[in-house]
Amino acid sequence: MAGTKQRHPRTLVVGIGNPIxxxxxxxxxxxxxxxxxxxxxxDVEFKELSIGGxxxxxxxxxxxxxxxxxxxxxxxxxxxxxxxxPEQFSNTYHEASPHDINFITALQLYKQLQRDRIPERxxxxxxxxxxxxxxxxxxTPPIQAAASHLSxxxxxxxxxxxxxxxxxxx
Numbered sequence: 001m002a003g004t005k006q007r008h009p010r011t012l013v014v015g016i017g018n019p020i021x022x023x024x025x026x027x028x029x030x031x032x033x034x035x036x037x038x039x040x041x042x043d044v045e046f047k048e049l050s051i052g053g054x055x056x057x058x059x060x061x062x063x064x065x066x067x068x069x070x071x072x073x074x075x076x077x078x079x080x081x082x083x084x085x086p087e088q089f090s091n092t093y094h095e096a097s098p099h100d101i102n103f104i105t106a107l108q109l110y111k112q113l114q115r116d117r118i119p120e121r122x123x124x125x126x127x128x129x130x131x132x133x134x135x136x137x138x139x140t141p142p143i144q145a146a147a148s149h150l151s152x153x154x155x156x157x158x159x160x161x162x163x164x165x166x167x168x169x170x
Contacts (some may be wrong), residue, residue, distance in 0.1 A: 011043045011161055012063040012119075013154070014056070016049050016070040022136040023078060023129040023143045027069040030127075033151040034158065042162050057106040061117040065161060067125065067154060071143075074128030079142035081150050083125040125150060 015031025018024050028048045035046045047059060060066045069098060076078065089104040101109075111118055127146045 009043045009093065010064040010165055011042075011044045011158065012060060012066045013044060013046050013158075014049055014066065014068045015054075016068065018050055019048075020135055020137050022132050024071050024131070024138055025137070025149050026071045026127045026139060028130065028145050029139055029144075030069045030125075030147050033147070034080040034154055037151070037155050038158055039162075042156060042158065043165060045164075049057070052103050052148050053101050054106040054109075056103050057110050060108070060119055060120050060122070061114070063119045065118045065121045065155075067123050069125045069127075069150070069154075071129045072140045075130075076128060077142065078127075078129045078140065080128040081146055082126045082128075084126070086122050086124070089124075091120040095114075118169070125154070137151070 003025075003154055015027040015029070017027040019028045031046055031048060038044055038046075045063075049056065049059060051059070056068075060068075074083075085125055086104055104108055107118070107122075126142060127150060129143055132140075
């Protein structure tokens with residue numbers, strides 16, 4: 001039917017990175033593990049992406065809960081896991097050319113234009129890496145350990161969401 005909004009699963013998991021650039025692909029490695037460990041009947045969709053800004057916001061529209069997993073360049077030893085809400089990035093909001101704006105700026109724009117399509121809950125998970133410009137589809141041992149730990153944690157969160165979403169409402 002024309003004009004009918006397509007129904008999305010309630011939960012979206014986004015893995016961001018380049019899977020052939022070593023540790024930069026950790027978001028996609030975590031996502032693939034989650035996809036394998038999540039029952040097929042779960043109301044969860046998985047997307048592997050190598051985008052940001054407006055394109056990333058467009059990918060998350062109309063979901064209720066979104067988990068975004070990405071690497072973040074760090075000077076500290078790799079493997080630290082952090083969890084953020086978009087609000088924690090408010091100091092990164094800047095107006096630039098619409099051809100080159102970051103995720104938080106794009107999210108703020110969409111909140112003004114299409115608030116009803118913005119997910120109720122967005123959580124951003126990062127794993128700190130020391131950038132290596134090497135073609136490799138494997139993670140270094142500390143990043144692999146962090147990826148396994150984050151995968152286990154997110155698997156539990158997804159299971160809790162599935163339980164919560166399967167309870168009948170009165």
